[in-house]
Amino acid sequence: MNENLFDRVFRDADLSRLFIETVDGRKFTYGDAVALSGKYANALRAKGVVPGDRVAVQTEKTPEILIFYLACVRAGAVYLPLNTAYTLNELAYFIGDAEPKLVVADPEKRAGLAEIAARVGATVETMDAAGKGSLADLAAGQKEDFATVERQGSDLAAILYTSGTTGRSKGAMLTHDNLASNALALVETWRFTGKDVLLHALPIYHTHGLFVATNTVLFSGASMIFLPKFDADTVMRLLPRATVLMGVPTFYTRLVKHPGLTRQATAHMRLFVSGSAPLLAETHREFEDLTGQAILERYGMTETNMNTSNPYDGDRVAGTVGFPLPGVSVRVANPDDGKELPQGEIGVLEVKGPNVFSGYWRMPEKTAAEFRADGFFITGDLGVIDERGYVSIVGRSKDLIICGGFNVYPKEIESEIDGLPGVDESAVIGVSHPDLGEGVVAVVVAKAPGATSEPAILDALKDRLARFKVPRHVAIVDDLPRNTMGKVQKNLLRDQFKDLFKVPA
Ligand code: MCA
Numbered sequence: 001m002n003e004n005l006f007d008r009v010f011r012d013a014d015l016s017r018l019f020i021e022t023v024d025g026r027k028f029t030y031g032d033a034v035a036l037s038g039k040y041a042n043a044l045r046a047k048g049v050v051p052g053d054r055v056a057v058q059t060e061k062t063p064e065i066l067i068f069y070l071a072c073v074r075a076g077a078v079y080l081p082l083n084t085a086y087t088l089n090e091l092a093y094f095i096g097d098a099e100p101k102l103v104v105a106d107p108e109k110r111a112g113l114a115e116i117a118a119r120v121g122a123t124v125e126t127m128d129a130a131g132k133g134s135l136a137d138l139a140a141g142q143k144e145d146f147a148t149v150e151r152q153g154s155d156l157a158a159i160l161y162t163s164g165t166t167g168r169s170k171g172a173m174l175t176h177d178n179l180a181s182n183a184l185a186l187v188e189t190w191r192f193t194g195k196d197v198l199l200h201a202l203p204i205y206h207t208h209g210l211f212v213a214t215n216t217v218l219f220s221g222a223s224m225i226f227l228p229k230f231d232a233d234t235v236m237r238l239l240p241r242a243t244v245l246m247g248v249p250t251f252y253t254r255l256v257k258h259p260g261l262t263r264q265a266t267a268h269m270r271l272f273v274s275g276s277a278p279l280l281a282e283t284h285r286e287f288e289d290l291t292g293q294a295i296l297e298r299y300g301m302t303e304t305n306m307n308t309s310n311p312y313d314g315d316r317v318a319g320t321v322g323f324p325l326p327g328v329s330v331r332v333a334n335p336d337d338g339k340e341l342p343q344g345e346i347g348v349l350e351v352k353g354p355n356v357f358s359g360y361w362r363m364p365e366k367t368a369a370e371f372r373a374d375g376f377f378i379t380g381d382l383g384v385i386d387e388r389g390y391v392s393i394v395g396r397s398k399d400l401i402i403c404g405g406f407n408v409y410p411k412e413i414e415s416e417i418d419g420l421p422g423v424d425e426s427a428v429i430g431v432s433h434p435d436l437g438e439g440v441v442a443v444v445v446a447k448a449p450g451a452t453s454e455p456a457i458l459d460a461l462k463d464r465l466a467r468f469k470v471p472r473h474v475a476i477v478d479d480l481p482r483n484t485m486g487k488v489q490k491n492l493l494r495d496q497f498k499d500l501f502k503v504p505a
């Protein structure tokens with residue numbers, strides 16, 4: 001049988017069911033998704049895209065682009081979504097590395113991208129925030145009929161770039177089996193059915209919004225209300241029509257501040273899910289006090305999809321990420337030798353299962369370095385498993401900042417800052433931020449007094465780095481604290497700046 005993700009979703013789907021409704025009332029049924037994806041798949045073929053070709057997409061969030069994702073999968077292409085905040089400088093790397101056949105972008109970016117795309121022989125088509133543009137025009141002239149391309153479960157469906165603690169971003173290669181197995185595990189664990197209505201307020205260029213939210217809906221025949229982005233007022237207004245909300249912790253820290261969040265307003269809701277970054281136990285408790293509902297926290301990674309989840313029935317324990325999903329094995333190992341540690345000891349979390357990616361795009365050495373000989377993937381997250389089997393994440397061995405659910409790798413920001421005139425060296429850290437979880441702070445040593453300044457650094461970074469990576473504060477200091485080995489002691493800096501974003505009581 002065809003193992004193409006598209007075929008697995010749609011072969012038995014009830015095509016009359018609602019799939020997506022937008023805030024302005026536009027509706028797409030499962031049948032519409034089949035018909036429109038057929039047109040887009042034929043458009044891909046007309047553009048010369050063949051199975052295995054990458055298709056890079058940086059557009060606003062619309063139902064059309066989500067259906068285009070389905071079309072890429074259906075046509076056997078490899079979907080490569082890109083954060084809308086990425087600058088041309090950042091896009092040049094992703095496009096150069098992935099060598100897509102086609103790039104789809106907002107019309108405003110077309111001119112800037114044309115030359116970057118041409119370097120790898122790709123062409124650019126456009127899609128705007130209303131789902132219109134040259135790609136839609138091309139699809140409009142195509143037939144709906146399209147025979148879904150035969151794929152093996154191990155064939156690639158998507159590449160998602162994830163930054164690295166050292167060096168350049170790596171493309172995580174995700175297969176049809178990775179995505180399908182994880183969606184089915186989540187449908188089962190979270191009890192999704194065709195009656196569910198998901199309030200979809202996440203971006204669709206990351207695992208959370210694209211796969212966790214969308215594929216879970218698709219595999220259960222559920223529907224979603226599609227918001228262009230998260231906004232607490234809009235979420236509260238639409239909540240009465242939904243049964244499930246999925247979000248990053250910032251959604252919940254903002255919702256608990258909303259006067260409309262009450263027991264009554266959420267009584268009909270079946271499930272609130274949080275992930276992508278640690279949910280503070282305090283937020284968990286505040287939310288439960290206000291609504292009587294316990295947020296269900298789960299844990300995943302771009303490379304592995306979802307690994308663990310708090311239970312649907314049973315205790316959703318604040319500060320933990322629950323149990324391994326069906327079919328997924330999680331162990332705690334000694335970071336140095338990979339030997340499994342006894343229950344209750346802290347070590348690096350390692351994961352194995354059908355959810356785990358097939359490697360980094362064109363980086364076999366990096367792939368090999370992150371797997372143990374017995375196939376476990378080394379997450380770089382530090383965790384512990386308690387006597388009841390609940391997994392908790394207690395830290396990270398990788399130098400990573402998570403800001404509003406977006407990952408920022410200090411090394412990348414430090415390299416950019418170190419390259420600026422007047423800068424001797426820098427250290428980038430994450431410190432507690434009331435809204436975003438962590439805020440990015442750069443601590444910089446100037447070459448000479450007055451040789452650089454916060455405004456000069458921020459101005460230079462803004463065209464090179466996505467906005468969410470740009471430090472919220474730059475401190476100019478005389479020197480960086482170092483240990484006897486000469487390594488910068490970031491823990492001391494984190495301590496020094498820990499109250500920077502604290503809201504005065
Ligand atoms: C927006 N800004 C940010 C962030 N988002 N800065 C730092 N970190 C951010 N996350 C910038 C904006 O460009 C703007 O800049 C300023 O901050 C204020 O924006 P604001 O309106 O407050 O923010 P927002 O637009 O409301 O966005 C906050 C958000 C959003 C809703 C939390 O960041 C979001 O939707 N995050 C979800 C990320 C996500 O999906 N992560 C999943 C990754 P200026 O002031 O210059 O205009 S997948 C993953 O991690 C794994 C696999 C997993 O387990 O799920």
Ligand code: AMP
Pocket residue numbers: 162207274275276277278279297298299300301302303321379381393396402407
């Ligand atoms: P990404 O590379 O965007 O896939 O981000 C994955 C990382 O996000 C993980 O390695 C964790 O460090 C972090 N993460 C995801 N979910 C959680 C969670 N529930 N609690 C703590 N950290 C999380």
